[in-house]
Amino acid sequence: MNKKFMIIDGSSLIFRAFYAIRNLTTKDGIFTNGVYGFLNMYYRVVDEYKPDNICVVFDKSAPTFRHEDYEAYKGHRDKAPSELSSQFGILKDILNSLNVKFEEQDGYEADDIAGTLAKKAQEENYDTILVTGDKDYLQLVDENIKVLLTRRGITDVDEYNEESVEEKYELKPIQLIDVKGLMGDPSDNIPGVPGVGEKTALKLIREYDSIENVYANIDNISGKALKKKLEENETLAYLSKKLGTIFLEVPMDIDIEKYKIEEPNYEELKEKYEKLEFNSFIKKLPTEEIEYEEDFEYVFIKDSSKILDKLKKSKKDFAFHLFYNGSNYIHSKPEILSFKIIGEEKVYIYILKDEKELLDFKEIFENNSITKLSYDLKSDIYYLLRNGIDLKVPYEDLTVAEYLIDPSKNSYDIDKTAKLYLNRDLFSNEEIFGKGKKKKNLADIEEEQLGNYIGMYMSVTEDLRKTLTEIIEERQMHDLYFNVELPLIKVLASMEVEGFEVDAGYLTDLGDKFNEEILELEEKIYEDAGMEFNINSPKQLGEVLFDKLQLPVIKKTKTGYSTDAEVLDKLKGSHKIIERILRYRTVKKLTTTYIDGLIKLIGEDGRIHSTFNQTIAVTGRISSIDPNLQNIPVKTEEGRLIRKAFVAGEGKKLVDADYSQIELRVLAHLANDEVMLQFFKEGLDIHRKTASEVFNVDFDKVTSLDRSNAKAVNFGIVYGIGDYSLSQDLNITRKEAREYIENYLNTYKGIKKYMEEIVEVGKEQGYVETIMHRRRYIPELNSKNFNIRGFGERVALNTPIQGSAADIIKIAMIEVYNKLKEKNLKSKLILQVHDELIIEATEDEVEEVTNLLKEIMENAVKLKVDLKVDINIGDSWYESK
Structure with missing residues (x-):
């Protein structure tokens, strides 16, 4: 059998993927839909066809030789969106790590390079597989060349060989060039013969074999109008044939062996896939066995007093951590408490019989002369606060330290951190506990394995402290780390413990009301359709809309008609069923996602306890999960009604303080834009x-x-x-x-100047900073690739603004929390959403809390423009917003 050479049209596939897979971005806003779609196709075809050699070809933005023949060639096409063009550089970077060669050349298109490579491969007895979304490639098909043509979306393909092309078109593949010469191609602005469509073009070439023979037999053409069109546009027909012919002689030094498949650089790929949040591709990478290092001795202790005595006598700093089962500590209970005195080898492991046993350690945790050290400290503080223990400063969290050093990671795992900063190999969480339905609990792990796991966890926590703190100090982030991020941990843990009271009865009634409307809408939709069907099935809905009701088809997918929101939006006004389906979807989502979802999360205390994430957003923003309170709908009245369910406890009010246009104020400050500053001052x-x-x-x-x-x-x-x-x-x-x-x-000329200058600062320093010196490194700024560099420029602009706004509200949160405690107020900070803080205040403290909030938030930092806060008070989140 011949060897196989696969040539992939990178430009075609990434373009199609960009429009087929909408709104796919990383948490920090990198558009990845084109790259993701391309890689899906890449892995699929490589796995299925197992080529020996592979090359990806790209178009270049420079004019080609075709523009010399016809200036208007592709002249109507708009420049690729920056959200797409930025992804070409990302893809090429990944191809380098895959050890896959790619080719591009000024003056020629991707299909010319592909055709030239295919011709050379054929001479060397290779079977060639061309992967593309461009039908022009079909002209290259012969006994040694097949084409995989994407149909809909990105991974659904048709395979064409000589037989299938001739069966579909009743022509030889090479004759498709003549068909294009006659019919033209609007997408490439190839004129063809005006008035001649595909059907006529196919008929003429089937009868006369080529354009040349058509004109040689022009007198035999039936139909005066067609004959006249052909005669008047003979020059255009030949020009169009030339424009549509793939050029097979691109001047290239071709060595087919150069494209031989090589082993990828898996370490680089993993790092890049993690940054792009391509978890499904990470799973495709091989894993390797590693050896584990030990520099500790673990001891299981049954008597808590023994650990406590040692901690008291040593008077040294200590590392500690509470281990729990499950993925969310709020919905779990602590099972194991572990300690390691700094500078000593022993790791003490205490299995908790009851959570209340934590009170035995209250004295040591509330000792403000000893530093308490942990990796993932917020879960620890949450359990301590839940049991009436107020962990006193000083304390340190190496997770937060690493986040400040490198905020671009998707997650912070101690085994990865140890490898990166200490070059130490640890058991990963998954290696110990497994995953999915077979995941083990702490009690299921053998004592020796559990001891080694916890021992390494605690040992590494201690060893990381010096390394990470030194980097923090070098980068002038001491104040940010010790005075903002570390104090914030307790504030967030406290908010998690407090939770937000929810009126379950109101939610249930609202759900019933929505369900009644859903039933009414179902009946009307069935009436409009003239039949009953599953409205939630895109396939059945597509058949009703486009087959039965004959509405215009907007878009298709690999499974049939698309009925996504974009399609339905374009069909508005075409039939009354469309508005009803859109309304049905809106109400259905409110019911299932929000009402049903929120009811499930109400705790025994009648409150929802969300988890606040401090180390997720690359800009420093806080987010929340289970539930995502920052995502409670606010754009529709029905969505806002859900906020009515979030209420103040008995005898309390909600005091809601919201920064007014904080990001624009930060922008005006950083840019020193006189016009915007003046507008704000007025x-x-x-x-x-x-x-x-x-x-x-x-x-x-x-x-x-x-x-x-x-x-x-x-x-x-x-x-x-x-x-x-x-x-x-x-x-x-x-x-x-x-x-x-x-x-x-x-x-706003000052903003324009700032945008230019901050990019230059980022290039010179390699990073940009917020007002609190929160750094974000941007290696993309110095990339030779224009598109990657463009992404870096957007990040350089965005990070100081969003990050500074995040710094400001964090400073305010800490001060508010501390003031409430200092004044012995019963009111509690319970929620932060973007630029908004909510305090659940007792009725007798509302006025004091309102003044306190306004004073602290408006004076959290001093900018060139005043910070303004809007405050509302109500019995529910709906009323106070």
Whole structure:
């Protein structure tokens, strides 16, 4: 059998994937849909066809030889969106780690390079497999060359060989060039013969074999109109054939052996996949056996007093950690308490018989003369607070330290941290406990294995302290670490313990109301459709809309018609069933995702205890899970009604304080933009004023739509938005979006200057900083690849703004928490959402809490523009927002 050479059209596949897989980004906003789709296809075809050699080919942005023949070639195409173009560099970077060669060349297109390589491979007796979304490749098919053509989406393909091409078109593959010459190709702006479509073109070539023979037999062409079109456009027909012919002589020094498949660099791939959050691809990477190091001695202790006596006598700093079963400590209980006195070898392991036993250690945990050290300290503090133990400073958390050093990681695991900073090999959590349904509990692990696992955990915690703290100090993040992030751990743990009271009865009633509407909508939808069907089945819904009701088909997927939100939105007004389906989906999601989901999470105390994440967002923002309280709907009235279920306890009120446009104020401060600073100082509505300036409208004539669009531009600039994304957000053309952005930067020249300067600062330093010296390293800024560099520039702009806003609210949270305790107030901080803080205040403390909140939040830091806080008070989150 011949060896197999696979050639993949990278430009075609990443382009198709970008539009087929919508809204796929990492947590820090890197668009990954194109790369993800490409890799899905790559792994599939390589696994299925097992090629010996492989090459990926790309287009270049420079004009090709075809532009010399026809200046308008592809002239109508808009520039690729920055969200797509930035992904080419990411893909090429991954290909380097896969050890897969790629080719691109000025003056030629990807299909020319692919054709040239295929021809050379054929001469050397290779069977070639071309993978693409471009039908032009079918002209290359012969006995040694087949084409895998993507149909819908990105992983659904049709395989074409000589037989299947001839069966489909009743022509030889090479004759498809002549068909294209006659019919043209609107996507490439190839003119063809005006008025001649695919059906006519196929008929002519089937009858006369080629364009040349068509014109040699022009007198025999039936139909005066067709004959006239052909005669008047003979030059265009030959030009179009030339434009549509894949060039097979690209000047390349081709050595087929150069493309031989090699072993990938798995270590690099894992690092890159982790950064891109491609967990499914990480699982495809091989794992290796490792040896584990020990520098400790573990001891299981049955009498808690023995550990306590040793801790008291030593008077030394100690490492500790509470081990629990399950993935979420809030819904678990501590099973094991472990200690290691700093500088000593022994690790003490105490199996808790009851959570209340933690009170035995209250004295040592509340000792403010000893530093308490942990890896994943928040879970520890949560359990201590839950049992009436207030862990006193000083304490340190190596998870948070590592997060500050490298905030780009998806997760912080002690085994990975130990390998990276200490070059020590540890058992991973998965190696000890397994995963999925077969995951073991602590009690299921043999004593020796459990002792080694906990011993290594505690030993590494101690050893990491010096290494990570030194880096913190070197990077001038001492204040951020010790005075912001570490104190914040206790604040977040306290909020988790307090929870938020929920009116379960109200939620149930609201759910019943929504379920009634769902049933009514179902009946009306069935009536509109003339039949009953599963509305939640995209397949059945597609058949009803497009086969039975004959609505225009917008998009197809590999399983049939697409009925996603984008498709239904475009079908609005075409049939009354569309609005009802959209309403049905909205109410159904509110019921299943929010109402049912929230009811399940209400604790025995009638409160929901969310988990607050401190080490997730690369910008320093806090997030929450189980439930994600930051995601409670606010854009629709029905969604806002869910907030009515979050209530103040008996005899209490909710005091809700929200920073007003904090990110824009931070931007005005950092950019020192005199125009925006002045607008803020005058107390103007910044979005209305921006609309007035950017859209050239009198301030008092700005419409609500103008203001809404200006708001999108204001915040879009903060996020480094491109014209493509802005056009999608506002449903305008990319040209209009570009004009909006240009007008904005001409209005706020200080911001424009800042955007340019912060990028240069990032390039020189390798990182950018927030007001609290929170760093984000941006190696992409110095990439030779334009697209990767463009992503780095957006990050350089965005990070200081979002990160500084995060710093400010964290400083405010700590001060609020401390003041409430200092004043012995019964009111508690219970929630942080973006720029908003909520305190559950006893009725007699509402006024004092309101003044305290406003004073602290507005003076958390000093900027060139005043911080402003809006405060509302109510019995529910709905009323107080």
